[in-house]
Every structure is written in C-alpha cells, then in structure tokens.
Amino acid sequence: MRLPPRPQERIDRSRELTFFFEGEPRHGFPGDTVGSALFASGRRVFSRSFKYHRPRGLLCCSGQCPNCLMQVDGVPNVRVCTMPLREGARVRGQNVLGSLDRDVMSVVDKIGGPFTPVGFYYRTMIRPRRAWPLYERFLRNVAGLGKIDRGAGRTRRFDTEHRRVEVLVIGGGRAGIEAARAAAARGEQVVLVDEGLGPGERAAGGSFEVIAPARALGIYEGGLVPVDAGQVLIRFRARRIVVATGAIEQPLVFPGNDLVGVMLPGAVRRLTDEWSLRPGSRAVVIGADERALSVVAELRSAGTEIARVVDLRAESPRRIAAEGKKGRLASVLVDGEGLDCDLLVMSGGRQPAYSLLAQAGARIEYDAGRGVFVPIELPASVEAVGAVAGELPSGATPAATYEGGGKARGKCFVCVCEDVTTKDVRRAIAEGFDSIELAKRYTTVTMGPCQGRLCQLPSVRLYARENGTDEAAIGRTTARPPWAPVSLGLLAGRGHEPARRTSIHERHVQLGARMMWTGAWRRVHSYGDPAGEVRAVHEAVGAIDVSTLGKILVSGPDAAAFLERLYPNRFGDLRPGRIRYSVLGTDAGRIMDDGTIARLDDDRFYVTTTSTGADVVSEWLEWWNAVWGMGVEVVNLTGALAAVNVAGPRARELLGRLTDLDVSNESFSYLDAKQAHVAGVPCLLLRIGFVGELGYELHCSSPYGEYLWSTLLERGADLGLRPFGLEAQRVLRLEKQHILVGQDTDSESNALEAGMPWVVKFDKDEFVGKWALEHVRERGLRERLVGFEMTGWTVPPEGGQIVVDGRPAGRVTSARWSGELRRAIGLAWVPAALAEEDAELAIRVDGRLEQARVRLRPFLDPDGERLRS
C-alpha cells in the first residue's frame, strides 16, 4: 500500500513494527503514527460520530479533529493520527456497539434523525417523572466516547519541571523558526516548542533548543506557559513569548461533508509526504487559497487521478454535495456536475490559531477582508508572528453553506465533534437562541473535543447569514484553556502533600499505637486500651506526645503590649515564669483558637496554639504585628520543638527523678513555667492541666524528643506510667469540660456564650474583637455551651441534636463514656434558657429522644484541687 520511497518521508522502512487493531496484528514502520499505519493497512473508518454514529475517517490528520479518537493501550480518546506508533500497541475503536465497520447504533443516523433534532431532550421525556431515570440511563450510555477501565490504578507518576527562559517560541513552522533564529542571533536564550515531529529538522543549525513533540497548554497567570512534553510537564516562565501557532484549515459546509474520504489539504499533504501513502485514487479538490490548491501537485505525484479542481477564487459554485455508499465517499456534485471519486479535498481557508493569544489578553476581531478572526492589541511581552498574526495569503471567503440541491439530501455538518448540522443551527435560531453564546450552549457547537478549532468560524458564518448580519456583529465564543487536552495524570505530577509526623512518631509505632489523621499531622489515637490509659492518668501517671501543638515565640520590647492588644485576656500584668490561658478572637469576636501563654521574661512570651491552628495563628500574629508596627518578633517554632505532657497524681514523683529542679508544689506551682534539664535535656516546663490532673508539659528541641519520651517511659514504668493517646485525652478533658476549639466551637462561637466570660477583660482599653463581644454582652446570650450527663447509659453521637418541640434547637459537640464517673457525659450548645444546672435536655439518638441533664461545672474535680495538688 506504500508508495515508492519519497524524499521527505518520515518512515524507516528498514524495520517493521507490529501492533494490534481489535486484536488482529497490523504492521507499520518507525516514524508512523498509529493513524498512518492503520491507513496503510487499508483502514478508512477510524471512529463513529458522537450522536449519529456515522462512520468517520481521517479529516485533519494533525490532532485537531475528533475523527480518529480511539482507545490505545486502554487509554481512551487518543488522537491516533498524531500518536507515534509503538511496537505492540493495542488499538481499539470506541463509541461503537459492534465494530467500527458495523455499528448497531448507526440506526440513529438512518431513522433517528427526524426524531432527534437539536435539543430534543429538552422537550421530551418529561412525563412521567419516574420514567426519567430509565431514559437517562439510555442517554448516558449512548453519550460519551472512550471507556475508562474501572479497575485500573495509576500506571505512573509524571514529573513537573520549572524552567525560565528569555524567549519562548510556541510553534515550529516557518515563522516560529525564523523568530527563534533571530532571537538566538541577538544572543538571547531561546526555547522553541512544537506539537509535531518536524521542527527538529527545520531548526537544524539554529543555536536554540527545540522541544518536540510538545504542546503549549496556555498562557496563564503571570505569563506561565505550561507545556505538555509527553512524559513531563514543563512550566515555562519567559521574558518574552512568541506565539507562532499558525492557522487551522477550515472545512467547507455542504451536504455529506463528513463522509469518509473528505479531507483537509493538510491531511493529504501529511499522508503523501510523511508516510508515502496515497490518500485516494481519484480526487476532487475544492479550495479557497493557494495553499489548499497546491495539494494537486502532491496528489499527482502520489498517483492520484484529479477529477476536478474547484478554485473558489475563480468560480463560485452554488451547489456542492458529497454522496457516499455506506458512509464512504463515492461522488461529488458541483453545480449539478457529478464526479465519481473516493477523495474530496476541501478547504475554506485558514483561521489563525489565536487561542493562546486570546487567553493572554489579546483582543480578537473579525477581519471582513480576509474572512477570519485575527488577534489585535497583544499584551506586553507577548508577540505573534506568521499566520496566527493574520499573515495569510489572500484567498476567497467561502459561502456559509453550500446547498446540495436535487437528490443530495445528506446531512450538512457545521460541527463534526457534536454532530451538529446546519439544520440544527437554523432551528436553534428560529427558536430564539439568537446570540452565539446561547446557541453554543443549546446546539453544543464548539463544545466538543476540537474546542471550536474546526467549527467556530463556520458556525459564526452560518449565524451571520441566518441572522442577516455580519460576522463581526455575531462575534465569537470565549476560547477556554487549555489549548490542547491534557491528561489528569500529567497535571497531577507527583504531588507534594507530606504527612507530618512528630519526632517521637517511630516510638509510637513500636508501641503498637493506632494512628489517626488530625489535619496534616499523624497522631496517636490510642495504644490499644483508651479506657486503661484514662485510668492510668487518674490513678498513676500518663504521658502523651503533644509535639503537634502550635508553639510561637513572641519577643521584643512591645511583646506584652502586643498580646494584651490581641487576646481578650490580660497579659500585661503576667509575671515572668507564670502562665495564663486565653482564647484568641477574630475581629468579629469569634473564637479562632486557644492556648496557654507563658511569660519567659519581660520581653519574651511562649505562646501555644491548637495543633491545627498553628499556622493560622502564626499568620494572624504577623498580620497584626505588621498592621500595628509594634516592636515585636514572631517566630513559629512548631516543627522545631517537641513536647510531652506528663500527667497524673504521680507525675511529680517521676519528674523529680529526672531533674535537679525543685518540683515541690510550693516552688513549682500550678501555672508556673520553668526552664531546667530533664533527663539531661534542656526543657521548658509548663505546669498546666488540660487533662485535669497534676501535670507538666515538657517542651524541648525536636531531636531530643524521642530520647526524652523513652526516658520518661522507662523511668516511670514502676510508677505505673502508661503512654496515652488522643482518645484518652478527649475523655479526660471532657471530664473537666475543657473545650476543643473547632470541635466544641464553630465559626460563630464567642467566648461569652462558650461559657468563658472570665477570659474576656472588658476593662482593657482595646483588644481585637472587643466591640463585637460588647455587643454580645448587651444583646444577651442566646445560646450556651454547657456540660451534660445522660440519664441512661447511651452515649449520644457527636453532632447529635438537642430537640425542642420536634425541632433542632442545639447540638452535641463532644460526648464520651467516662469510666471514672460511670456515665455518659458531653458538651452541647443549648438555647440560653436551657443553660441552667439540672435543666432537662432531649437528645436525638438513632431517631429516638434520650434524656440528659445540664451540668454547668466540671464533672470531675470542679474546684481544680487535683490540678493544684
């Protein structure tokens, strides 16, 4: 089937590649694409169309149109005309019921046409409503093109590369190469990218880099040009971008213009020149410019007989129609003259491929003289050269449509991707979809895989004619990125979303901990026995890794004033070596975080935050520092420091074994902060009690964390020390009614209604959110966060509802079984009227209402005697 060797051919005839089409072996050469090899094997039908399942063959042969979409090695919607042939490739047709040559669904084309005019689905299948799912099931199954293998996994990870260049040239045609040479000659660093395989040769000898085949996906924010280079995504930033994307050959609109054997000139040129294939044995050529008509010479050299050449610059036929047998071109009628042929080369001129320029911000206008849309007013640092800039040889503007007349009543397609005919467009206009954007959405012209490359201009011409106006008045639809389809796999790259682990993580794993996700952190849920862990803290001593806590050092001469102004609680009078708790409020008085603040000395404060709030609080502090311009430095030490909380009645005894510090209650009392060595490790010791027992938080440099932890466990073993996880901590803090910000509070919660009025110092001159909290105080509390205990033994779900008169009136934010108290306890938001000791609550559990009673004070140790012991 191949022609004798030709000078420009790309194939290497010395070696044969074998691939499989529908399971049958086929052959090709290195340098072939899957498409050219299939064409060489005699295949002419490459796909079935979207709606009518009409047979379709090669049309553009340059990766623009939808006609050669196939499954290759399980990948759907591959444009095989540009996909290089690989040994062993497995190729299949798609969107067919049966085979490409005999597709059962093509019945839609034969008899379904009249029943399925444009938008038919909007006017049918409305009643009865319950039948719609069945209709829809059918519609969904006939729609869509390629198939996804449901069981497939990732096959590989693609890389992303970041590159900076002085000049990036997009497009390796004549103009692109010239621009690249010129820039390189000026000594600029130049990279040229091109979709095809050819530019390497054309650029030979140039002192610039060529990346091909590679497709520029768009000109994005800040001049970012991502390039799909097959195995790698290159993110280019260039000082200057030269767009040389050329122009796209446009089809003519006439009945039968989609038949197999109707091609654009570029397809003919590529088949003959690059792959030495004869596109047909007898051809009719209809073209509007020199470039299109020049294929006649190529066809002759390939041995194709020329039946007729219609030069639209010289003659203006009124009627053109193609007729076929079984979807294959058999003859062409030009003004009544019938011409038998198996190839029709058509061209309605070339449309500048302006999409990248439009995305970059260029204005696109219709040029009536040349009959195409051209880019004008380019943004700075973007240039257009060659055909895309409108440098096109003069040609004729073809008619919007050619009528077939007589017996020629074949479908006349404006858009081959979506099977939209001229009749559909006329109907849409008659129905009132008279703007191009409305019509696009109704007929779906330009919404298919070619993204308007082949259908934008023809549809605009048709619109102009049908509306009795010109193309400029119709305008165009927005060109949306990406310029070329790009796979999710390539876009995804490798992904860098690392999980965060504390420096003690491996010890937890060794202890058999069950881990859980809290934000980016991996934390210990429990070591297998949360109830036992709780008991150990109450009766002996426990240790928990709290390295995930946010740890921020605030220092400088204004540090005290800064915190005073930021937090609702008072910090100006906090003595060095002392600790105070506060919530942190937004400017609307809402709780955004909470934590303890220790004053290390006059000018330094150690601020802790919740685990998930560290970054937000750190940013918040820096923001206000910038706004107020105070003498303060904020350093986020979260990752640099590890922390372990040691809590329980025997915590002091354990600590005493490991430090020289006087740990007696008199010299190291509740809410004291001290610096000392523990097990030889320099630590900041905070005596605080989130879990309600006597406890010390030991903060040290991260690399020491593991050692400190191991030593604590070893030296505490005989005291009954057990490591405990988050689950035990949740129970322990709940027994004390200590809140978890983000779980017990939401974006609208304030400190007054959350039951912490003591945190808010209204007598301070100013603090962030003060006005809002004053407003809350004046309007009175509407809801309250309160403790509750269940009457029965059921633990209500967190998120469960407090029901009043059958309606949701409040919600459970935390609930657990307390082994110490032998009952189910929790925290809940309730209407202010119910926020009284012993008030009865009805909580919905599994659809039933369960009784609970409000408890305003901590369930355990309400006076904090254990904390202070």
Place this chain on the structure above:
Amino acid sequence: MKDVFRQRRMWRPRGELKRRYDVVIVGGGSHGLATAYYLAKNHGITDVAVLERSYIGSGAAGRNTTIIRSNYRTPEGVAFYGRSVELYERLAAELDFNLLFSQHGHLTLAHSDRALITMTERAEVNQLLGVDSRVVDRDGVAGLCPELNLSREVTWPIEGALYHRRGGIIRHDAVVWGLARGADRRGVEIHPGTEVTGIESSNGRVTGVRTTRGDIACDTVVSATAGWSTLVADLAGVPLPITTHILQAFVTEPLKPFLDVIIVSSQMHVYISQTDRGEILIGAEIEPYTTYLGTGTFGFLEDSARHTLELFPQLEHAAVLRQWTGLCDLSPDYSPILGVTEVGGFLVSCGWGTYGFKAAPIVGTTLAELVATGRTPELIAPFTLERFSTDSLVSELAAAAVSH
C-alpha cells in the same frame, strides 16, 4: 411530543424598553428569571422587565457545577434548600421543559473523625427536618461508589461520608431557558444586552433605573446579580457585607458512564460528577483572593487533578477539555442575603457564595411573594440583610468549605 417536530420560539425577540414597569429585575440569571416567572405565575404581576447586561444565563447560572441538594447544616438552611429541591423536582413538568435533573445521590466524604462529627450534625438536622440524609461508613461508601479509592495508603483516607440520596445534577442552561420561556409566555419582558448604570431613589424609596438603553421608572427593583451584587447595590447606595471571589471548574473529554453519584471532598477541595454528555465535571474551592477577573489559573488544574486522582486513580488518562471560572458573592456567614434593604423597594438576592443556583426556584417564589405582598416570607426571614446589624448570623460555614 408535537413540540419535538414543530419549531416554536422559546421567547419573543427583544423589544423596545418601555418607560415604566411595575417591577424591574436586574440580572437575567436563574434567580432573576425565577423571580420574574413566579411573579407572573403566582401573583399575576406581569409588568416586569428583566434587564441582563449580556445574554441570559451568562453569569453564575451558566457557570456553576449544577449540583442540587438540601443537606445543609443550619435548620434555616435545610428548610430553605429542602423546599428548593422540592420545587426543582416539579419544575420540569411545570415548565414543560426537560431540565435533565438526575438525582443519583450526593456523597460528602469525611477524611477525619472531626469531619464525621460535622457530617453527623448535618444528617441529624436534615433528618429532623425531613431531608433524606445519613452518615455512611467506609463500607457504605464502597457500596455507593465502588470506583472510589478507599485505600488507607493515601494522603487523606476516607473514613465515611454524608449521603444525600436526593442530591443530583441538573442541566443549568435548561433551567435558565425554561424559566425564561415561562416568564416570557406570561408577558414578562426579557432584555438582554441592557446594562443598568444607575438606580434612582427619592425619600428612601426606589423610583427608577438608568440603563444603557434609556431610563425606566419603577417602584420595585430586584437585584439578582450574584458576583456583581455589591456594584449594583452601590448604585442604590446600599452597602453589602459581601466579597467577590472566583470559583473554578473544568470538564474532561466525554467518557462512557463511569460515575453516577456526586463525590465531594472538602478536605481536598474538589467535587466530581459526570454529566449526561459523559464529561467528568470537576470543581474546586472558592479562591481565597477577591477578583472579578475571569481567567482561570493553571495551579487550579494541577491541584484538582492531583486530588481527583487520589479519589479516582482510574481517571489518570482522562484529558481536560476546558476550564472556566465564575464569580461568587461571599457573605460572612456563608448564608444568603435575601429581601429588603434600607432603601424601600430595593430588594436583593445575593451572598450566595457557591449555593446560589441550588436556590433559584425558592428564591423566585419567596421574592415574588415579598414583592407582591410587601411581607417577608417566614422561610427567608433569617436571611435578611438586617442580621448583620443584629448579630443574628446563620452559620453554614462548617458545611461550606466546598460542599457543592
């Protein structure tokens, strides 16, 4: 059936603007057209002009990701959107226009214990108010969407989900066109290509609007302009606590049916569905910065692709066909602002964030009732602009971090 074969105009060609209308609606999107439609249908008020700067449905109505659901967090929100879903279910028959509303179910994934608490809260509120919604565990998720990657060896393993059976997707343009046709047939005038440049008032009451096609006198102006709301309200001298952000989405090339349910992951800022045309439709979180610039970003594609493949590794070869952006009018509490303002006769529908399209029919019915009777319907009373002066916010925030 005969309509299939007969060409019938959907609406009259745009006519001349009159000098006066009873009601002027600014914005020819789903809310503006729904309000016009229900004004005519429910209240017989037909001297109404809908003014649209561009073409109908050109804004958020034609750019959203078409998800309809009612599994909100606050009782106020659930009641409101619940009614909206009911109206949507009947709308196709009422408009005699198939809106392709497919209720295949909606799964909001939980990737942590705390997310499960939020899901539980929503399910409980939903159930109390009669909305079909429940929490399912990992096995339940696997049963509803076997294609999902439930492995624990991923950045964000799936712990469970909130399942909303009646959630679904609809053809958004069809909603716009159906409402436009319904309004037009009842006498409402639709004026595309007509931009409002001023809103006149006297003694604290609206008296008319200025447009690029001439001035109009009227007693009532309804602004349904989504991302442009603050600019339009500014013409009336009404400040709104709203910021405008973009939200981005993209579709892949069409594929054979792969995914029936809608998958939402707030944690990963992504939601995924497959349209009836076969495209996989993927949307993201609202961008954190404010802008009116409608150009999409590449980082959005990369992030969304990464997150999508965490959930559906099978989609590795699916190719992105086009991306786009829409404007979102974000209120401080993620709940809408609906109804009267301090200027008499100037009503707003705004503050929708990402929820506006879901509410079109209920906004239409309630705003029409407000215009006709002068009384704020109970269903939208919690959403008045006044709530920002009285500190009575309705926080959908927990549900809002990408819960489309």
